[in-house]
Amino acid sequence: MPENLVFYQSKYGATEQYAAWLEEMISCDVKELSESLPRNLKDYRNIVIAGGIYNGEVTGREFLKRNMEALKGHRVAVLAVGLEEFYKGMTESLWLYQFKEFEIDVEVFYARGEYNYKNLTFFDRMTIRTGNVIFRRKIKRGSRERINILRDRMTAYDWKSESYLEPLVEWMDSG
Ligand SMILES: Cc1cc2nc3c(=O)[nH]c(=O)nc-3n(C[C@H](O)[C@H](O)[C@H](O)COP(=O)(O)O)c2cc1C
Known part of the structure; x- marks a missing residue:
């Protein structure tokens, strides 16, 4: 049995792709975040929670909080999927x-x-439009790029790459 368990949640498919790549790169069991913790949780050494970043919050944070007791004694990692360019100090x-x-x-x-x-739900479009008003007033350093992308209604951005998973796979292998 693999020692790695990956929980993921994906609204528009990016995290789902990363979960599929992880399955190819390392022996692991993959489940959706909506599923409950498996009975044989103790058999897994590494637990990975993967999800998109929405309005600054990493999906899966609540899940982790809720299941904190059960996860004690495991090695726990979060894979945050977002739109910003990676920078030193980000994680x-x-x-x-x-x-x-x-x-x-x-x-x-x-x-x-x-x-x-163009793929966003009506609700997400509204969040971004109203959010833009707030952002414009107090733009934080480093987030200008994020705002420009969020505001861009024309481009279909896709930055996904298996190479982002290398540090995580290394961490899973090292435990
Ligand atoms: C309403 C909304 C808010 C977002 N907020 C952030 C954010 O705060 N930081 C970030 O890096 N990415 C943000 N994103 C981008 C998503 O994290 C990105 O599209 C990611 O690929 C989504 O992964 P998923 O499709 O697996 O859910 C946001 C996207 C939407 C639609």
Whole structure:
């Protein structure tokens, strides 16, 4: 049995692709985040939670919080999929703002996903339009690129690449 369990949630397909690539790259069982924890959880050494970043929050954060007790004793990692270009310190800052308070150690990895305004749900379009008004007033350093992409209604961006998974696979192998 593989020692690795990957939970994922994907709204527009980017994280789903990364989960499929992970399955090819390393021996692992893959489940959707909506599924409950398996009874044989203790058989897995590494648990990976993969999901998109939406409005600054990593999908799966709530899942981790809810299942914190059960996950104690496992090695836990998060794969955050977003639209920003990777920069040095990015995973550290995601950890600092989202997982620092957690009682368990969470290792954070990042993969760049995809973005196509034309595919968005009505609700997401509204979030971005109203969000833009707020963003314009207080643009934080480093987020200008994100805002420009979110506002772009013409381009179908796709940055997905298996190479983003290499550090995560290394981490899974090392445990
Ligand atoms: C409403 C909305 C908000 C988003 N907010 C962020 C964000 O705060 N930071 C980021 O890096 N990406 C953000 N994104 C981009 C998604 O994280 C990106 O498209 C990712 O590939 C989605 O993965 P998924 O399709 O597996 O859910 C946002 C996308 C939408 C539609």
